[in-house]
Amino acid sequence: MLGSGKGSNLVAIAEACAAGEIPAVIAVVLSDAADAGILTQARARGLTAEFIPPGRFRTKLDEEAEQAFIGRLVAAEVDLVVLAGFMRILKGEFLRAFSQRVVNIHPSLLPAFPGLEAWQQALEYGVKVTGCTVHLVDQGIDSGPIIAQEAVPVLPGDTPAQLHERIQQAERRLYPQVVGALAEGKIVVNGRRTEWMK
Ligand code: GRF
Numbered sequence: 001m002l003g004s005g006k007g008s009n010l011v012a013i014a015e016a017c018a019a020g021e022i023p024a025v026i027a028v029v030l031s032d033a034a035d036a037g038i039l040t041q042a043r044a045r046g047l048t049a050e051f052i053p054p055g056r057f058r059t060k061l062d063e064e065a066e067q068a069f070i071g072r073l074v075a076a077e078v079d080l081v082v083l084a085g086f087m088r089i090l091k092g093e094f095l096r097a098f099s100q101r102v103v104n105i106h107p108s109l110l111p112a113f114p115g116l117e118a119w120q121q122a123l124e125y126g127v128k129v130t131g132c133t134v135h136l137v138d139q140g141i142d143s144g145p146i147i148a149q150e151a152v153p154v155l156p157g158d159t160p161a162q163l164h165e166r167i168q169q170a171e172r173r174l175y176p177q178v179v180g181a182l183a184e185g186k187i188v189v190n191g192r193r194t195e196w197m198k
Pocket of ligand 1: 004010
């Protein structure tokens, strides 16, 4: 797993693995931020967790860092790369190394509100329903084939923080289910369309 933030999705997925709900193990947790909560949460659960310096750019990995991330994941023999709040855009080399095997969770019903602070965008736009989306990662920003979505209501008087928390609760339900289905080989991808074989 890769993340830059507090690690609530990591916790949900790690607990589902430990409970036998996901037939997989988290081989390694990597972050571009040395003090990220995701590393602390991973270590507290006995998982291998490492900080890899991202290099000289702000929104992407530099070439050396990209190679370091790829190398570490290859060494850990991962089948799937799960992004949870990883704040760097992954492109070319990385996606070629793990073609169709990188998934992300985004806090809106894509294709609405890609990019940063999607809950804030939804609130400002005035939608009544938003949610979260698990998708395969492609070269664009939050644009890959959609695997699953869960809707979340926007309630009168919601603050950004309240809406974000409600979306994150949905994320913690949805992401472990999708990772489990991927681990079981139940997700079939056909171009932009994906199907969940029950
Ligand atoms: C999630 O809200 C996810 O939608 C976004 O980043 C956040 C990560 O949260 N991409 P956490 O680090 O898993 O708590």
